[in-house]
Amino acid sequence: MNRKVDVVVVGGTPSGVACAVRCSREGLQVVLVSFTSRLGGIMSAGLGVTDNVYAGFRAPIYETFVRRVREYYRAVYGEESTPYQACYAKGKLHVEPHVAEQVFKELVHAEPRISTLYRYYPVSVERSGRKLSAVTLQSFDDGSRVRLEAGAFVDASYEGDLAAEAGEEMRTGREGRNAYGEPHAGKLFAFPGGGPITPDAVDGLLDLRTVSDSGQRIYADPSGEGDDAFQAYNYRVILTCNPDNRVYPDRPETYDRSLYLGIVKKPEEQDATTFPLRSHLMLSDGSWSLRSHLPNDKLTWNDPLLLGANLEYPTANWARREDIVRKHKDFALGMLYFLQHDDAVRPEVRQEALRWGLPKDEFADNGHFPYEILVREGRRLMGRYVFTEHDALQASGIQRAPIHADSVGIADWPLSAHDCTADRRPGSLNDGVLNLADITRPSQIPYRVLLPKDTDNLLVTVCLSCSHMGWGTLRLEPVFIHLGESAAFAVSLAAELGTTPGKLDANRLVRKLADNRVMVSLFQDFDLSAGQEWEPAVQFFGTKGFFDCYEAKPEALLDWHTARIWAKSFGHLAAGGLNPLETAQTLAQERSLPSADPDPVSGNEFFQIVKYELGKCGIVGIQRPLETEPEEAMTKGNACLLLYRLYGGMLNNRMTDPKRKD
Structure with missing residues (x-):
C-alpha cells in the first residue's frame, strides 16, 4: 500500500502523540506509527509518574494531558476522593497506565487529520539529497508493508530506528571525560550521604521541588575512559x-x-x-x-x-x-x-x-504485565549540536545555565543516571548511579539537538543529540512531550514558509513557539498560564541573553543600565550577530560597576536609543510599535514587548538586511 501525507511520525510514545496532535491542529495530514498495539509508550506501560521539578506551565499539549488525567480522576471518584488527591501533587502527575492510555487515545482520536498504524516498524527509507521522500514500514503481525511519502518525518521512538535507517550517525555508551570535557563522564561511583559536590552557587534563586536523592560524594575513575555501558533497563x-x-x-x-x-x-x-x-x-x-x-x-x-x-x-x-x-x-x-x-x-x-x-x-x-520495557537509554543522535553536562550547569559569569538562541524547550530534572555496570567501590552504589541535584540548573534545549546533520526534513524528539551525561537531564517524558510539540510547530512553520525544518530561521521558530505558549526559557517569577501580553516577548528574549538569572522581573521598571545593553544587543540581533551568553554576562558584569545607572527609563527614551542602535546597523525608518505614555517609566516586560514587535516587523518585512533603507 502506498500513501502520501504531510508528515509521518514514527513512535506512538507520548512525544509522538504530542507531535501528531499538534501537527493535526496546525492543519497537516499525519500518519502516526506505533510499534505496539497501544499509544502512550512507557506512560501507558507502567511508568505512571512524570518526573519533573518545575511545576508550572511548560507546553500546551503537556498541560492538556495533565489536566485531562486530573479531570478523569475527579469525574470518576470525586474531588475529595483519595484517588483524585493522589493523582497530582506539587506539579508531579501520578497516573494508572490504563488512564494514561485512555487520555492519549482520546487526544489522537479527536483529530480527524491523524491516521494511526499499530504494530508497524520502519525497514527502509528513500531519500533525495538532504531530504527523505518515503519510509517503508513492516507489520509485526503478518509482514505486510506500507510505503508512506511525506514532506517531513519525525522519529519520536525510544529506539531511534527511523533516524538509523536514514543513515544518521547514532551513538550508544558513555563518552570519555576528554570527549567534551565533562567532569562526570566515564565510569564513576557515588557514595550516598556525602553532601553536594560543590556549594549551591545560586542558593535561594530557584524555587523548585526538591529531589530527595541529592547529596552524594562522587569518585570518578582516574582513567576517564568511555565504554559501551549505559543505564540498565527494566519493566515498570x-x-x-x-x-x-x-x-x-x-x-x-x-x-x-x-x-x-x-x-x-x-x-x-x-x-x-x-x-x-x-x-x-x-x-x-x-x-x-x-x-x-x-x-x-x-x-x-x-x-x-x-x-x-x-x-x-x-x-x-x-x-x-x-x-x-x-x-x-x-x-x-x-x-x-x-x-x-x-x-x-x-x-x-x-x-x-x-x-x-x-x-x-x-x-x-x-497477563496483567506491561506491554513494553522502559528503554532508559538507547541510541543518541549525533546531530547539529551535542547537549552535554555543561549545558545543564551554571554558565560562567551568570546565574543560570548556558543560553541557546535556538531554544525550543526546557529541561529541569537533575543530571542523573541509573546503574550502568555492577562494578563497585567499598561503600559505593553501582557504577554509573548519580544524581547531581545540587549543581544542575534548568536548561534550554537547542533546536539543533533535534536535527540530524545530513537530513533537513527529519526531526528526532526522543533519541536526542547529546552525551551520556547530557541525557541525564533530558531523559524524562515531560521533556519528550514538550519537544514533540515543538517539533510539530517546526514542521508546520516550514510547510507554511515553503522550506524544510532543517533550514528554518531559528528565530522565526522560537518566536512561533513563544507565541503559542511553548516554554523556551524558564523563569521562576511568572507562569505562562497567566496569559500576560509580554510573556512571549520575555520568553523570546530569554533565549537572547537579556536575562542573566531565572528571574525576569517583568513588572520592574527598566533602568538605564539594562536599557543600553538591551538596545545594543537588539541591534546585534537585527544584524544577525548576537551572542546571547555575552549579552547576559555583560548585564551581570556591568550591573556592579559605579557607572551603572539604576534610574528608570521612559518609553520614549528607550525607543530613541533602540532607534540609534538599529541605525548603526543600517536599519532606519522604524515606527514605535507599542502604545504607552512616552514620558512614563517603562517596565521590563513592556520593553521586551516593544522589541518583540519591532523584530516581528523586521522578520515580516525582511528589514534585517543591513543594506535596506526604509
Missing part, C-alpha cells in the same frame, strides 16, 4: 495491594533463585559477583521500601534492573529485542516470586511482599 511493573484487584503471577519457567540472593545480603557483602542486579529494596534490615505510589492502591515498581542485559537492544533487530525484553520480564517476575516465597527472605518481608500482586484492571490481555 504495576503492583497493587487491593485484594479484590490482585492476582499473583506464576513462577517463571526460567526462574533461578541464585540470581536474587544478592538482595538479601548486607551492602558490605555485595559485590559484582553476588549482586549482578540493582534493587531499591533494602532487605538486609528487614524492610521493603516501596516508592512511586499511584492512585487506587497501586505503585509502579522500579525494580529490578538487570545490568548489562540491555547492551545489544538499541542496535538489535526486533527478533533479538524480543529475546532481551523476555529475559527482563522473567527476571522481574522471578524477583517478585523470590520476595514472596523464598526462605532466604526474612518472614516479615515475605509477608509484606505477599500484600502485593499484579492488578486485574491493567494489561488484561497481557
